[in-house]
Amino acid sequence: QVQLQESGPGLVKPSQTLSLTCTVSGASITTDRYYFSWIRQPPGKGREWIGYIDYSGSSYYSPSLKSRTSISRDTSNNQFSLQLSSVTPEDTAVYYCARGRVSSPPTAMEGYDYWGQGTQVTVSS
Numbered sequence: 001q002v003q004l005q006e007s008g009p010g011l012v013k014p015s016q017t018l019s020l021t022c023t024v025s026g027a028s029i030t031t032d033r034y035y036f037s038w039i040r041q042p043p044g045k046g047r048e049w050i051g052y053i054d055y056s057g058s059s060y061y062s063p064s065l066k067s068r069t070s071i072s073r074d075t076s077n078n079q080f081s082l083q084l085s086s087v088t089p090e091d092t093a094v095y096y097c098a099r100g101r102v103s104s105p106p107t108a109m110e111g112y113d114y115w116g117q118g119t120q121v122t123v124s125s
Helices: none
Strands: 003-007 018-025 034-041 048-053 059-061 069-074 079-084 093-101 112-115 119-123
Touching (some): 003 093, 003 112, 018 034, 018 093, 018 119
16 A cells, blocks of 8 residues: 655744655655655645656756755655745645656646645744
8 A cells, every 4th residue: 555654844944944755655756657746735725736756856846936946855765855945934834745647747636646644834933
């Protein structure tokens, strides 16, 4: 069974860098049938795609967040990570990692077949 689990600090100060890791079990992050995304949901809003990393290790980002986002991976531990720099309170959200089918665009939430449970990240001083 495929499982994804987010981990990282729940509180980040403004202007600092948010760092989260997703540990994947039951599937390899190097498979070419899927990509692995970070998605967030601010309070009272819909889910927003942040970016993904594909089987080759290439990363792609939402244009609105590209300048502040980096996604990397650790294949030896089957993990991928998110770094979001220069955070503000508007970055407060539940952050999810998820596995998406390559046949589906990353912004289409119905294209994801497995999700982590989500982790609350609050940006506050």
